Amino acid sequence: MKFSAIPVNIYKMKQIIIASTSTVHGSGYLEYLLPQIEYLFSKSSTILFVPYARPGGISHEAYTNTAKKAFSKIGKSVKGIHEYNHPIDAIKNAEGIFVGGGNSFLLVKQLYKYNLLLAIKNSLSIGVPYLGTSAGSNICGLSIGTTNDMPIVYPPSFNALGILPFNINPHYIDPEPSSKHMGETRETRIKEFHKFNTLPVIGLREGSYLYINDEKIILKGDLSARIFKHDLTPYEIESGSDLSDLN
Amino acid sequence: MKFSAIPVNIYKMKQIIIASTSTVHGSGYLEYLLPQIEYLFSKSSTILFVPYARPGGISHEAYTNTAKKAFSKIGKSVKGIHEYNHPIDAIKNAEGIFVGGGNSFLLVKQLYKYNLLLAIKNSLSIGVPYLGTSAGSNICGLSIGTTNDMPIVYPPSFNALGILPFNINPHYIDPEPSSKHMGETRETRIKEFHKFNTLPVIGLREGSYLYINDEKIILKGDLSARIFKHDLTPYEIESGSDLSDLN
Numbered sequence: 174m175k176f177s178a179i180p181v182n183i184y185k186m187k188q189i190i191i192a193s194t195s196t197v198h199g200s201g202y203l204e205y206l207l208p209q210i211e212y213l214f215s216k217s218s219t220i221l222f223v224p225y226a227r228p229g230g231i232s233h234e235a236y237t238n239t240a241k242k243a244f245s246k247i248g249k250s251v252k253g254i255h256e257y258n259h260p261i262d263a264i265k266n267a268e269g270i271f272v273g274g275g276n277s278f279l280l281v282k283q284l285y286k287y288n289l290l291l292a293i294k295n296s297l298s299i300g301v302p303y304l305g306t307s308a309g310s311n312i313c314g315l316s317i318g319t320t321n322d323m324p325i326v327y328p329p330s331f332n333a334l335g336i337l338p339f340n341i342n343p344h345y346i347d348p349e350p351s352s353k354h355m356g357e358t359r360e361t362r363i364k365e366f367h368k369f370n371t372l373p374v375i376g377l378r379e380g381s382y383l384y385i386n387d388e389k390i391i392l393k394g395d396l397s398a399r400i401f402k403h404d405l406t407p408y409e410i411e412s413g414s415d416l417s418d419l420n
Numbered sequence: 421m422k423f424s425a426i427p428v429n430i431y432k433m434k435q436i437i438i439a440s441t442s443t444v445h446g447s448g449y450l451e452y453l454l455p456q457i458e459y460l461f462s463k464s465s466t467i468l469f470v471p472y473a474r475p476g477g478i479s480h481e482a483y484t485n486t487a488k489k490a491f492s493k494i495g496k497s498v499k500g501i502h503e504y505n506h507p508i509d510a511i512k513n514a515e516g517i518f519v520g521g522g523n524s525f526l527l528v529k530q531l532y533k534y535n536l537l538l539a540i541k542n543s544l545s546i547g548v549p550y551l552g553t554s555a556g557s558n559i560c561g562l563s564i565g566t567t568n569d570m571p572i573v574y575p576p577s578f579n580a581l582g583i584l585p586f587n588i589n590p591h592y593i594d595p596e597p598s599s600k601h602m603g604e605t606r607e608t609r610i611k612e613f614h615k616f617n618t619l620p621v622i623g624l625r626e627g628s629y630l631y632i633n634d635e636k637i638i639l640k641g642d643l644s645a646r647i648f649k650h651d652l653t654p655y656e657i658e659s660g661s662d663l664s665d666l667n
Binding site: 194 | 523564565566569594602612617
């Protein structure tokens with residue numbers, strides 16, 4: 174009996190960090206998360222960086238340099254996906270993937286343009302470690318329908334990777350009772366989302382992150398997170414909670 | 421010589437109020453703007469209300485009742501567009517139109533669904549008075565690309581009415597220097613917009629509104645507004661400024 178070749182990493186488990194933010198107040202880029210990132214990418218020497226979300230509209234090169242500086246502190250090389258002629262192959266061959274924050278509409282538009290969503294999803298399912306921050310976390314949900322970003326470009330869909338069975342609201346922020354501003358609070362916005370969508374949403378405060386190990390999804394970081402379920406009162410979950418069954 | 425019939429209001433001038441918000445802190449719905457609304461709709465006895473933006477996801481009926489209460493104070497009737505079988509005809513026959521705030525994505529999706537954008541634009545161009553607040557103001561710009569809203573539904577396009585030759589950012593809010601939140605400031609978001617779009621944007625603070633009289637666009641209210649032009653440093657304009665040439 175003969176068996177066809179199986180990729181060596183097909184038996185690996187999912188290893189994913191989905192962080193609310195790249196940077197917490199008073200700290201450098203990715204600094205608060207470096208030990209976890211080092212562990213996540215312990216078997217990867219070069220990380221493929223996806224700079225498409227371009228925070229503040231900075232160039233792919235400038236953004237990749239920022240990621241390079243942070244990863245150099247843990248002895249890892251970084252290469253930007255824009256440096257490759259064939260982005261799909263870059264994803265397929267990546268030892269580790271980091272999708273940085275910025276604008277979720279722009280990020281998703283580029284991922285559709287280069288037909289990368291399925292490629293990323295496949296890589297993650299066979300155990301290629303993945304780090305997402307902010308917009309790079311948002312796309313791990315079912316859609317970008319709970320992003321905080323401005324719709325500066327029109328993507329062909331709001332559907333995202335669906336690594337998680339729910340949606341992310343990164344940079345979650347509690348209502349400010351003393352505010353005189355009449356714009357909607359974050360909670361009001363997510364409640365509006367639930368008038369037209371039934372999937373759960375997790376409000377991830379800055380400094381919080383989800384750690385996916387195989388099929389387990391655990392809330393990490395110092396803070397609690399806020400869970401919004403369709404037709405239910407929102408509630409808090411403590412760090413360490415298992416979210417594997419949130420759907 | 422014979423002439424075909426010309427609608428009686430074809431010689432009228434555009435009469436439009438585009439307000440940052442329906443409600444300022446510590447005041448009732450539309451209260452701060454009632455004298456101006458009374459003047460705007462002085463020749464209209466019934467106002468057609470478009471409740472599609474559904475703030476907080478409230479029903480068309482509940483939202484229309486809110487509008488009815490406010491307009492009853494100036495002796496005007498209000499009818500919701502959802503009460504009509506043919507929304508296009510409702511627009512065509514309206515003596516005055518009010519598009520309320522809520523979610524811009526939802527509003528635009530509904531306007532496309534019922535094919536109402538052109539009908540509204542036509543009515544406004546022949547002098548039917550129009551009031552927009554928040555999302556209802558956002559759609560007066562060239563696109564909803566500078567909305568603050570959450571993308572809770574996917575509209576077929578971000579293109580809007582284009583009554584103005586620029587975009588609106590309603591509920592404009594200045595950066596809070598003491599904030600420890602790492603989410604983007606409004607100014608950063610609009611700067612990101614300008615990396616991918618060249619049209620000007622006006623940041624309208626709560627309490628500010630634009631008054632369009634014929635082809636003149638004037639900033640009204642107590643506050644200054646912030647102008648964002650592609651590749652230029654943002655700047656303030658005082659209340660009373662003429663924005664007719666901003667494009």
